[in-house]
Amino acid sequence: MKKTLIACLAAFAVSAPTVVLAFSSAPVQAHTTGIHDNCTNFNNKYPHGVGRRGAVDRGGNVTNFKRSNRIYNRAERHNGDLDRDNDKIACEKA
Numbered sequence: 001m002k003k004t005l006i007a008c009l010a011a012f013a014v015s016a017p018t019v020v021l022a023f024s025s026a027p028v029q030a031h032t033t034g035i036h037d038n039c040t041n042f043n044n045k046y047p048h049g050v051g052r053r054g055a056v057d058r059g060g061n062v063t064n065f066k067r068s069n070r071i072y073n074r075a076e077r078h079n080g081d082l083d084r085d086n087d088k089i090a091c092e093k094a
Contacts, residue, residue, distance in 0.1 A: 036078035039091035050075060051089030058085050062092040 035041045043049070049065040052072050057063070075082050075090045082090035 034078070036075050036082065038079075039082060039093075042075065042082060042091045043093055046071075046091070047093065049089050049092035051087075051092070055088035057089055057092055058087040061094045062089065065089055065092055 035045050046066050048062055050068055050071045051057075051065045052069050053067050055065075055067075057065075072083075072088065072090055
């Protein structure tokens with residue numbers, strides 16, 4: 001009886017860390033929500049949109065957008081649909 005108990009405890013001690021580690025790690029999320037998800041979120045931070053330096057709105061209405069190549073490039077990498085008319089201004093709004 002004593003040998004069986006010791007053998008069971010030894011087997012449990014060896015396998016327990018493996019089982020705990022296998023089930024304790026949470027799955028990593030592939031995508032988190034952020035300002036680049038859609039134009040509504042983007043316009044909350046940048047009300048008139050963000051464009052590359054030297055960009056001109058195709059409609060000609062928006063001139064007060066934030067000019068930043070870095071922010072525009074990051075937004076385009078995350079979500080290419082933010083600049084649907086391809087005028088190098090993402091989520092422009094008058």
